[in-house]
Amino acid sequence: MAITLPILQDWRFSIDFEGIAWAIIDRKGESMNSLGRRPTEELGEIVKAVEKAAASGEAKGLVIMSAKETSFIAGADIREFQNFDTEEKIKDVVRQTLELFDRIDRLPVTAGGALSRGDPAAAGARSGQGLRDEGHPTAGAAARGGAIPRAGAEE
Secondary structure, eight states, X not given: OOOOOOOOSSEEEEEOTTSEEEEEEOOTTOSXXXXXXXXXXXXXXXXXXXHHHHHTTSOSEEEEEESSSSXXXXXXXXXXXXXXXXXXXXXXXXXXXXXXXXXXXXXXXXXXXXXXXXXXXXXXXXXXXXXHOTTSTTHHHHHSOTTSTTTTOOO
């Protein structure tokens, strides 16, 4: 079953032949990745696709990583906050983003992240090895949460 997504501007998404879903952020026109409205909405579409692919057995894991050489995601794109005229609107956006992180945490597949292409965990993530082999040196970051808040982490 082929997963179709709307056109993504800040992410690349694919599922490889072994069922590993790859979500790679490369914020268009930016030297550093941050989560603004568009990349967060696109990540929501990716999560929806992984939920469907997991339900059909097509996806067995999810790797979230950066195409940027030296960083993952700096955090919220606070430049967008100036467009909000009330504190409630800011709180609503933050709440929606945290709900998205919770959806990632509840995925029925292993989800993990590599900090950047230059991160040692990225080597295991690129090969998918960290998702498949708990004994692999990169398994901790790639298979048990990496840089994704709460994803696979013990609370």
